[in-house]
Amino acid sequence: MAGLDVLMERGVALDFIKEISTIPGGEEIVQCIQCGTCSGCCPASFMMDYTPRHLVAMIRAGLREEVLSSQAIWLCTSCYTCTYRCPMGIKITDIMYALKRIALRSGKYPRGLKVEKLSKEFVNMINRYGRNHEAELVFRFAMKNPFKSIKDIPLGWSLFSHGKLPLMPEKIKDVNKIKTMIQKAEEVGGL
Amino acid sequence: MMEYIYYPGCSLKATSKAYFESINTISAPLGVNFKELEDWNCCGASLYMGINEMNSFALCARNLALAEKEGKDMAIPCSGCYTMFRKTNQYLKDYPEIKEKIYKVLEEVGLSYNGNVKVRHLAEIIINDVGLEKISSLVKRRLEGLNVACYYGCLMVRPKGGVEDTENPKSLDRLVTALGANPVFFPAKVRCCGGTLVGLGEDIGLRMVRNLLICAKDNKADLMVVTCPLCHMNIDVYQPRVKKKFNLGFTMPILYFTQLMGIALGLDKNSLGFKSLIVPAEPVVSKYL
CATH class of the missing domain: 1.10.1060.10 (Alpha-helical ferredoxin)
Known part of the structure; x- marks a missing residue:
């Protein structure tokens, strides 16, 4: 070294x-x-x-x-x-x-970071549906700080009106399989 | 007809509909069948990796296990997904302890994976397997006089291990030439677009998008082509914001390379996803439509 x-x-x-x-x-x-x-x-x-x-x-x-x-x-x-x-x-x-x-x-990470909050919402989403549901992710993330998110409304609308944000989530057939896998992955451990 | 197992990834079903549609439209004329992997799940992307690595590998491994049953190369249009799968394959190979754990996880849901899936970027498949000669022979409307900045971004070329030159890739430039257009000098071709920092509204992310746009404009590009949904999102959807913030005096259409191919192949413009672009492409491409 x-x-x-x-x-x-x-x-x-x-x-x-x-x-x-x-x-x-x-x-x-x-x-x-x-x-x-x-x-x-x-x-x-x-x-x-x-x-x-x-x-x-x-x-x-x-x-x-x-x-x-x-x-x-x-x-x-x-x-x-x-x-x-x-x-x-x-x-x-x-x-x-x-x-x-x-x-x-x-628990040493600096508080108030946007990327850390978004990552956690993203992980919950994947564990829930097996796929990312972008509309819900955007909404949940915006709700973390509703006042600051007001300025993002035009952008959200522009995405929606261009057909880029379907409101219904795409789920995989058997979401339970993802849950079982995640449970097992956490059990076998690793970083 | 060449067949591949197609993993579209989450973005292609939502924000990057234009990519999804244009891939569907060009694949038959190119003689390629992209068969969608049944019941695929999210690759976890970079965000999941930052929270939990083992879960992230497990998510990728499930898709790889499902794809292995099909016995074909995996075609992936999203550079982010492409890298997640390449990385999972690599780590399963390099670290027996990770392999053992992931195999246990797969067993739990009745799956197994032997590490045999060849993970490939869809752009690379089109350029190398279909081949530029064939593509060139299929061109109905040569894109004469169109200046194109070919943006490869990060994850199609890095980390090293793909087929593409890492520092100065040229495959997209060659593709664009085969379509009759002119690839411009674009030294920012493998610089980062800002990734998730752009959507978070971080100043630094918007600066990265600005730099790409200025580099393309300074080199006389009429438009930019991309190979990744997140790059597209950042440079197209956030372009109005970047333009306002940095007082840019221009806009630049951002197209998926598959959309540009669709134009040159003379395919129906209504099935190439132009309507879902935020920065309209018509002013620049209408003369070829």
């Missing part, structure tokens, strides 16, 4: 980087050479509180709380540019996904 001697000399705990490197897809994080290719090609890095390179450095420095509560991991659009270009083969996008999940489970 690059910089290992420095970390050892300074007595930095390696728990967090170990946690990340044992997640499927996270193994290569120990190889980071801090070249900054990821931050340079990330389309969202200029709006992030910590760029992807910075986040990896923080993971290595054991700054668990700071990483999990950062806004940056929620701005990742999973475009995979960093993953493709990383010269050390680190799957940064998959690590960003993992950080989202760890942040949610540990």
Whole structure:
């Protein structure tokens, strides 16, 4: 691991980087050479509180709380540019996904994020119908913050009037099978 | 007639009706049968992956298991779904512990999966299996003089593993040339459209859409073609908002590549989904209709 001697000399705990490197897809994080290719090609890095390179450095420095509560991991659009270009083969996008999940489970995620709310509504929808019902998703999400959503009414109407938002959900034939699978997947575990 | 197992994905049944309709319209003339996978479920998309990975793999695995029974390549028009299935196949192969867990989940609903489904993007199937020579021979109205920005987006080319060049893909450009149109220089061809950030109204998402539009306009594009429902949603549906926010002095029609093919093949314009576009395409394409 690059910089290992420095970390050892300074007595930095390696728990967090170990946690990340044992997640499927996270193994290569120990190889980071801090070249900054990821931050340079990330389309969202200029709006992030910590760029992807910075986040990896923080993971290595054991700054668990700071990483999990950062806004940056929620701005990742999973475009995979960093993953493709990383010269050390680190799957940064998959690590960003993992950080989202760890942040949610540990309750450290920053509150009030729209993408986190939308994700949860989306998951409930899929578990309920087996497919996404976009009209209901849009409505439920808007109802999270009705006053702010007023400005979105024209957009919703434009979608509807162009036939883009069927009101009835498409369900799969046996939704119970999805429920059974989700139950089992949660039982066998994983991140 | 070439046959594929077709996984349309949730968006094609709603917001990207134009894609669904135009695929239906062009497939017979191209000699392709896209047979819809029976009782398919959502792939989970990027949002589910951010909440729970195992559930997300399980959702994909069910579709893969159903598709495997059919014994044909899987044709996927949505780049998001395409990547979710590719990723599930890859993780089942690379991580025995995930494979074991997912197999248990499938067993619970009487399914099994041996990892044999070939996951392919519908655009790639049309370009490589139907072939540009055949497409070119079927063209009834050459799109002479039409400048097209070919936008590949992220998930058709990344993560690496598809058949397409990751940094500078050219297959859509070649397709557009086969239709008689002119693919313009478009260096933003694989830059991100903003994904889910656009619909959330995040400033950064709208900026990403703006950058794509400006890049296409600066290079004299008359319209942009896309291969993904979410890209289309972001660049077409949100274009009026982006235009207002950044004072853009132009609009640009955003078409699915299948719609452009439909025009060139001389097919019925009423069955190519033009009515569901937010930025009207007629001003630019009417002379070819």
